[in-house]
Amino acid sequence: MSARILIIDDVAANRIVQQARLSAAFYDPILAADGATGLVIAREERPDLVLLDLGLPDISGLEVLQRLRRDPACRDIPVIALTTTGAATERLAAFAAGADDVMDRPANERVLLARLRNLLRLKSESDFAAPDALALAGLAETATLFEPQGTIALVASQPARAQALQDALAPQLRDRLVVLSRREALADIAAGQSRDCLPEVFILQDDGCNPSATLRLLSELKSHQATRHAAVCVLGPAGEGDEAAMAFDLGADDAVGPRVTGEELALRTRGLLRRKRHSDRRRERMQDGLRLAMRDPLTGLYNRRFAAPQLTAVATRAREEGTEFAVMVMDLDRFKQVNDLYGHAAGDQVLVEVARRLTANLRETDVLARIGGEEFLAILPGSSMANARRVAERLCQVMDDDPIRLLSGEELRVTVSIGVAVAGGGGEASFAVEGLVEQADLALLESKGAGRNQVTYRRSAA
Numbered sequence: 001m002s003a004r005i006l007i008i009d010d011v012a013a014n015r016i017v018q019q020a021r022l023s024a025a026f027y028d029p030i031l032a033a034d035g036a037t038g039l040v041i042a043r044e045e046r047p048d049l050v051l052l053d054l055g056l057p058d059i060s061g062l063e064v065l066q067r068l069r070r071d072p073a074c075r076d077i078p079v080i081a082l083t084t085t086g087a088a089t090e091r092l093a094a095f096a097a098g099a100d101d102v103m104d105r106p107a108n109e110r111v112l113l114a115r116l117r118n119l120l121r122l123k124s125e126s127d128f129a130a131p132d133a134l135a136l137a138g139l140a141e142t143a144t145l146f147e148p149q150g151t152i153a154l155v156a157s158q159p160a161r162a163q164a165l166q167d168a169l170a171p172q173l174r175d176r177l178v179v180l181s182r183r184e185a186l187a188d189i190a191a192g193q194s195r196d197c198l199p200e201v202f203i204l205q206d207d208g209c210n211p212s213a214t215l216r217l218l219s220e221l222k223s224h225q226a227t228r229h230a231a232v233c234v235l236g237p238a239g240e241g242d243e244a245a246m247a248f249d250l251g252a253d254d255a256v257g258p259r260v261t262g263e264e265l266a267l268r269t270r271g272l273l274r275r276k277r278h279s280d281r282r283r284e285r286m287q288d289g290l291r292l293a294m295r296d297p298l299t300g301l302y303n304r305r306f307a308a309p310q311l312t313a314v315a316t317r318a319r320e321e322g323t324e325f326a327v328m329v330m331d332l333d334r335f336k337q338v339n340d341l342y343g344h345a346a347g348d349q350v351l352v353e354v355a356r357r358l359t360a361n362l363r364e365t366d367v368l369a370r371i372g373g374e375e376f377l378a379i380l381p382g383s384s385m386a387n388a389r390r391v392a393e394r395l396c397q398v399m400d401d402d403p404i405r406l407l408s409g410e411e412l413r414v415t416v417s418i419g420v421a422v423a424g425g426g427g428e429a430s431f432a433v434e435g436l437v438e439q440a441d442l443a444l445l446e447s448k449g450a451g452r453n454q455v456t457y458r459r460s461a462a
Helices: 012-024 035-045 061-070 088-097 109-128 159-172 182-190 211-223 241-249 262-294 304-321 335-342 344-360 385-401 436-449
Strands: 004-008 028-032 049-053 079-083 101-104 151-156 176-180 201-205 231-235 254-256 324-332 367-370 375-381 416-424 455-459
Touching: 004 012, 004 035, 012 028, 012 109, 028 035, 035 049, 035 061, 049 061, 049 109, 061 079, 061 088, 079 088, 079 109, 088 101, 088 262, 101 109, 109 241, 109 262, 151 159, 151 182, 159 176, 159 201, 159 262, 176 182, 182 211, 201 211, 201 262, 211 231, 211 241, 231 241, 231 262, 241 254, 254 262, 262 304, 304 324, 304 367, 304 375, 304 416, 304 436, 324 335, 324 344, 324 385, 324 436, 335 344, 344 367, 344 375, 344 385, 375 385, 385 416, 385 455, 416 436, 436 455
Parallel strands: 004 028, 004 049, 049 079, 079 101, 151 176, 151 201, 201 231, 231 254, 416 455
Antiparallel strands: 324 375, 324 416, 367 375
16 A cells, blocks of 8 residues: 655645655655645544645644644654745754654755655554554553653764764753764674663764765664664765665665754754654563563463464474474462462462472473463473473472462462373374373373372373
């Protein structure tokens, strides 16, 4: 589906020209002749990007920007503001109002289209990480009003130029500014520094002598795992004209020519830092959602939903390699009495400690999941019956050896019953996962019936 671009411009000729350019680039233009109409369309149609003329007759472009940013339905739509005057005060006001970029008319067509692609790509990445059911339900936390100090790297081939840039930006930014040579910037990446130690924003200052070197450094930063989510701004001759178009296509978050004022660069930098952190928070929410989809929230172990396909994968690999594998179903003995006598909070403490002991006594390649209240499942790839026996008996022993100390200071002795089923090493039927867990369950019942705190074994039929 083509990206939809809303063009808000009161001059018919401008709208027609932009419509033709965007249609030729396979975008879907939507036209609005004034600010009021543009705001209505933005809310109803949710375009992917807005091209906004700042000189509108009914509502000023700056007010349109402010209203878009105040509206929860529109505040994340990228906006490129177009100015006829090119006045510094108008540009600064547009950035302050929330514009993602400000371009003078007539805009360089290659740069404009590259910037469109760049902002649409950033938006699609943000949208992918955006689903937030709590926000839709009105239960999301309010946005944080305090942002901690960031680290911004000023990278230049000539340290004196970077130092001059630092002097210009320091009075306008409360963030930490560090001056790096290109070699130092690459060395930090190669050294494998923690992401927390790396700058959040890189400003690559191009001196005009070798713009290709600046673009290569941009490519390195955007392709390396440690810095690919950092914001990068190309500043100087490589930040305008055809080089700017190339910079945007290489992943630059901003590109600006050498005539930019220190005040405008500071506004752009604050915007980069803000958007970078916003994207980080969305990715973190997505990762939390993925983790919760696979993990039991109490113990941190995998859940039943994750364990089922893992068992199938282990069985498939065993069939291909001609090896055996084991499945264990474990159940805490008389766990209901723990909850009845000590309360559910104590029961939770016991489950967490049991999960810790089980994890400590299984291999990293084994899969351990909590599949019920006090029931656990372990999948042991490449495990024979003899090996499964040793592991199961060790698990019983580590539970029985030491009591579990509750936060209240009381100590509980907890035991576990285990049923083991081993598959593989025979015909095709020996690898079938259907019924394998059931076999382990039946073995578990035998352990319970035989007095608990013991292990029963079964081998799947070949």
